Amino acid sequence: MRMGSNKKVKPFLKWAGGKTQLLDDIAATFPFSKQDKFTFIEPFVGSGAVLFWVLNHYPNVQQCIINDINEDLITTYHTIRHDVESLIDRLTLWQTEYHALTDDKEAKKTYYYTKRAAFNTKEESSLTQAALFIFLNRTCFNGLYRVNKSGGYNVPIGSYKTPMICDADNLRKVNEALQRVTILQGDFEQTLKYAENDTFFYLDPPYKPLSVSSSFNAYAKGEFNDAEQTRLKEFCDTISEQGHTWILSNSDVKQQEHSNLFFDDLYSDYAINRVLAKRAINSNSAKRGSIYELLITNCAA
Ligand SMILES: C[S@@+](CC[C@H](N)C(=O)[O-])C[C@H]1O[C@@H](n2cnc3c(N)ncnc32)[C@H](O)[C@@H]1O
Numbered sequence: 636m637r638m639g640s641n642k643k644v645k646p647f648l649k650w651a652g653g654k655t656q657l658l659d660d661i662a663a664t665f666p667f668s669k670q671d672k673f674t675f676i677e678p679f680v681g682s683g684a685v686l687f688w689v690l691n692h693y694p695n696v697q698q699c700i701i702n703d704i705n706e707d708l709i710t711t712y713h714t715i716r717h718d719v720e721s722l723i724d725r726l727t728l729w730q731t732e733y734h735a736l737t738d739d740k741e742a743k744k745t746y747y748y749t750k751r752a753a754f755n756t757k758e759e760s761s762l763t764q765a766a767l768f769i770f771l772n773r774t775c776f777n778g779l780y781r782v783n784k785s786g787g788y789n790v791p792i793g794s795y796k797t798p799m800i801c802d803a804d805n806l807r808k809v810n811e812a813l814q815r816v817t818i819l820q821g822d823f824e825q826t827l828k829y830a831e832n833d834t835f836f837y838l839d840p841p842y843k844p845l846s847v848s849s850s851f852n853a854y855a856k857g858e859f860n861d862a863e864q865t866r867l868k869e870f871c872d873t874i875s876e877q878g879h880t881w882i883l884s885n886s887d888v889k890q891q892e893h894s895n896l897f898f899d900d901l902y903s904d905y906a907i908n909r910v911l912a913k914r915a916i917n918s919n920s921a922k923r924g925s926i927y928e929l930l931i932t933n934c935a936a
Pocket residue numbers: 650651652653654655678679680681682683684685702703704705821822823824839840841842854855859
């Protein structure tokens with residue numbers, strides 16, 4: 636896919652843990668050059684900041700495989716890939732309706748919560764479900780995605796006056812970029828069978844919480860606990876044994892609490908780099924700012 640600098644495609648969602656801030660650090664460790672042919676796999680794709688960066692910068696990438704456990708997120712990727720114009724029509728209509736309510740707080744609230752209830756019925760067509768997913772992402776509090784124990788999306792309305800709900804230009808670029816991407820829904824381990832020679836994995840799981848109160852990894856029902864982090868490390872061992880390269884990001888729990896060597900111990904066989912990152916999503920705005928995150932890799936320095 637050849638894209639000029641004016642044609643850069645970018646994530647179509649705001650997403651907790653979006654990786655735009657870390658792209659320079661990821662680029663510094665990335666094992667391939669622009670001329671190389673390789674396969675790219677992103678098992679925890681979220682909003683796809685790294686996927687779109689790869690598609691923009693590596694014109695010779697042969698295959699891209701993305702995966703996420705979040706069904707509505709993956710439905711949205713499929714809809715953009717296969718039916719972007721219907722999606723744009725729907726979002727344009729909702730944007731016009733929502734902006735018309737700007738001066739009427741109560742009417743705006745009713746509009747938002749009606750859309751949220753429709754989304755939670757899970758009975759809509761995939762086109763409507765995808766449009767609702769983008770609408771809620773653009774209008775909710777801080778672009779959060781959070782579900783309750785029974786899987787219901789429960790983020791309150793955000794305070795944006797006239798949020799951009801339909802970025803038609805970028806959605807069309809995403810549509811074009813996704814034509815070469817294989818889109819999967821499910822657990823990260825299912826991506827292993829797509830690895831071929833010269834495959835690179837970018838692994839961005841839900842972060843281990845820095846403290847109980849900062850816990851924000853409820854992207855889906857079921858939490859990504861320490862046992863899951865260990866299962867992911869074993870997955871990294873398997874892909875290393877098969878000769879593939881990978882970079883994994885996670886929180887730097889040791890920076891918060893010096894005795895917490897969870898990742899230093901778990902990944903002691905690999906290179907652990909500490910990089911500065913700005914977190915956009917933190918429930919406590921006073922705690923937003925620069926903190927360190929981990930970039931762990933089996934790529935030679
Ligand atoms: C930190 S986010 C990824 C953020 C992404 N790098 C970005 O730029 O937006 C983690 C993602 O992992 C997904 N996830 C959680 N458990 C998973 C599992 N077992 N297998 C695959 N994906 C999972 C979540 O739905 C979420 O989208």
